[in-house]
Amino acid sequence: MSYPIEKTIHQHIPLSLAMDFHIEKLSRQEILVTAPMQANTNIHGTGFAGSIYALGVLSAWGLIKYCQDEAGLDAELVIAKANIQYKKPIVDEIVCACQLSQNNEQLYLEQLKKHHKAKIILNVSCGKNSEARLEAHMYARL
C-alpha cells in the first residue's frame, strides 16, 4: 500500500526519492518509515548521518501533516529546529518510528484551530534498535 502523503513527498522532495524513503505504517498516532542502506550509506558502510536525520524529519513532518490533513486543516508545517544524537552506527535498513499520543494530537489541533498557529515537539527513534534519536521542533501556520 502506498500512502497519498508518500506520493506528495516523493513528488515535491527529490531527496526523498534519492533516499528511497517509504512509509510502511501511518495513523494519527504513529508513523513508521524505511529506507534501504544502499542509497543511504556513508564512507564507513553504515547509515549516513545526513540520511538518518533527513528520514527522521520526514517522519515527524509526515505524521503531523497527516494529522492536519485528517482534521481538514491545510496548515503550512515547517521544522524550526532539531537535535539528533547518534549512539551507534546503523548497519541495516534505516527504520524511523515516531508516535503521537491522542491527547497531544488533540491539544495540537485545538491550538492550531484557535490561534491559527501551533508548535509541537516530536521524538523520532532511528534504527531498529534506536541507534539514533531525533527531537524535531515543528511549527505550523494556518
Next chain:
Amino acid sequence: MSYPIEKTIHQHIPLSLAMDFHIEKLSRQEILVTAPMQANTNIHGTGFAGSIYALGVLSAWGLIKYCQDEAGLDAELVIAKANIQYKKPIVDEIVCACQLSQNNEQLYLEQLKKHHKAKIILNVSCGKNSEARLEAHMYARL
C-alpha cells in the same frame, strides 16, 4: 577544480551525489560547499531541512577530515550529535560555510595524536544569509 575529498565523498556517500554537493573552497581553516536548489527543494519550493542539515554535516566532516589527512592522521571521524536551527527559508542555491581557527586545529590534532581520540565542535552557517545554523559534535579515533 575538484578536490580529492569531494571525489571520495561522491564515491562513498550516494546522497552527496543526489544533492549535487560540491566543495568550492577548502583549506585547513575553511570549507565552502554548494548545492543547487533544484535537487534539494521541499514541498514549499525552498531548501529541504534534511538537505540543509546533510550539507552542513558534510561541510563540518569534510573540513576536519581534510585537516586530519593533511596531518597524515588516518582517523575514523564520525558525527556524535548535532543541532540545527532554521531561522528563515533558503530560497536560492544552498551554500554552507565553516571555519576552524589555526589554534583549534592544532589543539584538535595534538589531542588526536596524544590520546588516539579527539572531539571537536564546529559551527556551520547554511544559506547565503545564514538562514540556518548547525552545530556538529564530531568524534575521531586513530
